[in-house]
Amino acid sequence: MKGNIQKRIIKDKQMYLLLFPVILFFVVWHYIPMWGSRIAFQDVMYIGANKWAGLRHFQLLFSSPVFLKVFINTVIISSMKMFLIFPLPIFLAFMLNEVTSHGFRKSVQSVIYLPHFFSWVVIAGIFISLLSSPEGVVNQIMVFFGLEPISFMTSTKHIRWVFVFSEVWRSIGWDSILYIAAINSIAPALYEAATIDGASPFQQAINITLPAIIPTIITVFILNLGFFMNAGFDQVFNMMNDAVINHVDIIDTYVYRVGLMQGNYSLGTAAGLFKGIIGFVLILSTDRLSRKVTGEGVW
Amino acid sequence: MKRFLITLLILVVMSGLVFAGGGKEESTAVAGGEIPTIRIVGKDFSPTEDVNLQFLAKVEAGFQAYSGQKVNLELVQVPDGGYAEKLNLMLMGGDIPDLIYFQGGDEAVSKQGLLVDLTSYVNKSTVMQSALQDFNKQRIENYPYLLWLAAPRARVALVREDWFAEAGGKVPVTVDDFYNLFKTIKSNHPDAFVMTDTGSTSRMDFTFDHAFGLTATWVKQGGSYVYKKVSDAEKAKLAFYQKLYAEGLFDKDYITTKWDTMEDKFQNGVVGMVFGSSGVVCDIYDTKLKGAQGVGFVALPPAKGVGQGYSISSAKETRGWAISATSKNPDLVFQFLEYMATDEGQLSDRYGIEDVHYTVDNGTYAFTDKKGEWWPRINEVMSYKGPLPTLGTLGYESWGFLGDYVVGDPDFPIPSDMAPTWDALSNLYKEYNFKIITGEYSIDKFDEFVKEWYDLGGDKITEYAQGMLK
Numbered sequence: 048m049k050g051n052i053q054k055r056i057i058k059d060k061q062m063y064l065l066l067f068p069v070i071l072f073f074v075v076w077h078y079i080p081m082w083g084s085r086i087a088f089q090d091v092m093y094i095g096a097n098k099w100a101g102l103r104h105f106q107l108l109f110s111s112p113v114f115l116k117v118f119i120n121t122v123i124i125s126s127m128k129m130f131l132i133f134p135l136p137i138f139l140a141f142m143l144n145e146v147t148s149h150g151f152r153k154s155v156q157s158v159i160y161l162p163h164f165f166s167w168v169v170i171a172g173i174f175i176s177l178l179s180s181p182e183g184v185v186n187q188i189m190v191f192f193g194l195e196p197i198s199f200m201t202s203t204k205h206i207r208w209v210f211v212f213s214e215v216w217r218s219i220g221w222d223s224i225l226y227i228a229a230i231n232s233i234a235p236a237l238y239e240a241a242t243i244d245g246a247s248p249f250q251q252a253i254n255i256t257l258p259a260i261i262p263t264i265i266t267v268f269i270l271n272l273g274f275f276m277n278a279g280f281d282q283v284f285n286m287m288n289d290a291v292i293n294h295v296d297i298i299d300t301y302v303y304r305v306g307l308m309q310g311n312y313s314l315g316t317a318a319g320l321f322k323g324i325i326g327f328v329l330i331l332s333t334d335r336l337s338r339k340v341t342g343e344g345v346w
Numbered sequence: 347m348k349r350f351l352i353t354l355l356i357l358v359v360m361s362g363l364v365f366a367g368g369g370k371e372e373s374t375a376v377a378g379g380e381i382p383t384i385r386i387v388g389k390d391f392s393p394t395e396d397v398n399l400q401f402l403a404k405v406e407a408g409f410q411a412y413s414g415q416k417v418n419l420e421l422v423q424v425p426d427g428g429y430a431e432k433l434n435l436m437l438m439g440g441d442i443p444d445l446i447y448f449q450g451g452d453e454a455v456s457k458q459g460l461l462v463d464l465t466s467y468v469n470k471s472t473v474m475q476s477a478l479q480d481f482n483k484q485r486i487e488n489y490p491y492l493l494w495l496a497a498p499r500a501r502v503a504l505v506r507e508d509w510f511a512e513a514g515g516k517v518p519v520t521v522d523d524f525y526n527l528f529k530t531i532k533s534n535h536p537d538a539f540v541m542t543d544t545g546s547t548s549r550m551d552f553t554f555d556h557a558f559g560l561t562a563t564w565v566k567q568g569g570s571y572v573y574k575k576v577s578d579a580e581k582a583k584l585a586f587y588q589k590l591y592a593e594g595l596f597d598k599d600y601i602t603t604k605w606d607t608m609e610d611k612f613q614n615g616v617v618g619m620v621f622g623s624s625g626v627v628c629d630i631y632d633t634k635l636k637g638a639q640g641v642g643f644v645a646l647p648p649a650k651g652v653g654q655g656y657s658i659s660s661a662k663e664t665r666g667w668a669i670s671a672t673s674k675n676p677d678l679v680f681q682f683l684e685y686m687a688t689d690e691g692q693l694s695d696r697y698g699i700e701d702v703h704y705t706v707d708n709g710t711y712a713f714t715d716k717k718g719e720w721w722p723r724i725n726e727v728m729s730y731k732g733p734l735p736t737l738g739t740l741g742y743e744s745w746g747f748l749g750d751y752v753v754g755d756p757d758f759p760i761p762s763d764m765a766p767t768w769d770a771l772s773n774l775y776k777e778y779n780f781k782i783i784t785g786e787y788s789i790d791k792f793d794e795f796v797k798e799w800y801d802l803g804g805d806k807i808t809e810y811a812q813g814m815l816k
Contacts, residue, residue, distance in 0.1 A: 093437050093460045111766030112802050113773060175602050200602045288601045289546050289776035305769050310434045310454035
């Protein structure tokens with residue numbers, strides 16, 4: 048076995064050499080920093096060795112009167128983003144695949160990729176301006192059609208939907224790239240045969256395109272679950288205000304205020320570790336479930 | 347050839363990976379011989395900007411003339427990002443400069459004994475005793491690790507001078523006077539709001555808090571201390587704000603307004619009144635309004651009622667300079683701070699670089715066009731009188747209000763183990779505050795808020811306050 052591995056490495060040494068920088072990158076920037084997570088169990092000392100604190104920082108985190116509320120907000124906002132937004136780039140990729148004009152398709156792709164490169168500071172400014180009441184464009188259109196204006200940014204009923212919509216606007220194009228690539232890799236002969244057999248474009252999409260990209264969809268979904276507890280610090284931080292803070296305050300914004308702003312890095316790390324463990328468990332359990340149900344998993 | 351190219355590509359990628367973090371920057375000043383070095387870290391005070399290096403060279407020469415001691419001043423670069431966060435990470439990494447500017451996050455550091463107690467230095471220094479204001483001295487008594495010579499950050503009410511003149515031009519005194527002024531302005535400009543704030547009512551509170559009896563963070567009510575935001579006086583103030591909002595005097599979008607959109611609003615005539623930090627900020631707003639509308643601002647004093655004033659916390663400095671306990675020359679570092687508080691030091695710090703930000707011709711000083719690009723790097727002593735005024739008329743007028751109305755607030759820092767509860771209580775207040783002001787809740791809901799506040803942990807913090815404020 049050992050000899051086989053050595054032989055394979057020697058045989059494909061150029062490939063392994065190419066792989067080496069990537070492995071080094073992950074070891075240096077992702078695995079070694081994990082050792083720093085131990086400060087969740089320590090009191091950080093500026094001079095001298097850190098002091099062991101046990102689970103005190105976790106107790107402080109969980110004992111906060113708002114922790115449960117913050118945790119629920121995180122789960123709600125993440126779930127809305129995860130389950131409502133996830134299918135949209137797939138639909139978009141399907142629709143773009145049906146566009147026959149090469150020039151038009153490229154133009155549309157360029158336009159929908161663009162918002163991905165805007166920072167959340169800029170996007171928050173745009174949405175606050177569009178959705179303000181009553182001067183914002185959206186409210187002016189609503190008033191034109193006889194509807195009552197709504198203060199979307201300060202309404203506890205609407206603010207989470209603003210997060211979902213702005214997230215869709217920003218990432219739907221970019222997230223569709225992977226699916227477009229997967230669709231492009233399907234053999235054209237399958238479509239030609241289906242066309243000869245009289246399959247409609249919809250039937251082709253359902254019976255050829257969808258099954259072909261299912262592994263990609265499952266892989267992306269499972270990997271996304273790993274970031275489930277990341278409800279989007281930049282977005283929430285830039286769009287939240289006092290009127291809705293109790294409905295949109297998530298673990299990340301809470302830790303930023305109570306932990307990082309006050310130099311309490313142990314508390315911040317404890318929260319990060321808590322989120323990481325949930326993400327890890329979600330990835331593993333979903334992978335197992337997916338293997339049982341569809342036979343496909345991440346690994 | 348193909349193999350060679352692949353190997354070359356791999357080497358390039360690997361070297362890029364290894365050196366991606368960039369090389370360690372050379373220090374900006376070289377310690378030579380016995381000349382001691384003071385390493386300084388400050389916000390927006392980067393060693394990569396020539397103007398900062400020129401400033402340090404000038405200060406080094408001035409300090410030598412003042413103390414007879416040569417010194418190397420070396421700036422330390424803080425990584426990009428939020429200053430307080432990056433500074434603490436830098437200190438945790440073991441890079442601890444002699445002189446450190448904090449803008450939050452200092453308590454965790456001082457608790458571990460990393461900062462020098464400045465009490466004896468300040469008490470012995472005649473320069474500091476004359477430069478420090480009373481509230482600064484109180485803050486150093488309570489928290490002796492930060493030194494900050496600057497005007498207190500009170501927000502002064504600024505109203506458009508043309509709208510103010512149209513409304514009679516009489517400076518309001520009581521809350522009723524303010525209300526009548528607002529009503530007149532609104533009737534003259536029905537499409538505009540009279541005033542706005544930025545995401546909360548914290549700026550306008552400076553004008554109205556004392557009038558309603560909110561004269562400190564913890565106020566006496568029924569013989570014991572009560573947090574001001576759950577006091578009866580707060581209820582009366584919120585009822586007043588609710589009226590302003592309902593009558594269209596207060597901006598409907600104040601909650602989503604940020605500092606930049608607030609500036610847009612007064613420049614575009616959407617509002618006629620804002621609240622600006624005393625000093626140079628008032629001048630900046632004045633200049634911007636003159637540029638946009640051709641008129642300036644008039645500064646208004648705080649409203650008079652139960653009290654009249656601007657509360658300035660005497661708990662501790664919220665920002666300022668600290669000397670590291672690991673410094674080899676703490677006496678020298680303090681002497682440097684002392685020099686910067688003298689007239690010579692202030693001339694450098696307030697005026698900038700000669701022939702860049704100002705000129706001197708036969709003893710006559712004049713600012714250049716680049717003066718607007720300069721800001722004091724170390725301190726801004728309020729009592730300093732230089733050859734040229736560093737503030738405009740409105741800026742000095744707002745400083746005058748500080749002299750007349752600043753009141754010390756015997757506040758205290760909330761302990762870190764109570765921080766999560768305090769955060770929860772603050773959020774609860776924010777929600778009720780907004781809903782009451784906008785009319786979603788009636789003012790009667792305030793009593794429900796007070797009960798909820800105490801139940802959520804406010805009772806324990808109030809108990810703690812009784813002990814702290816004895």
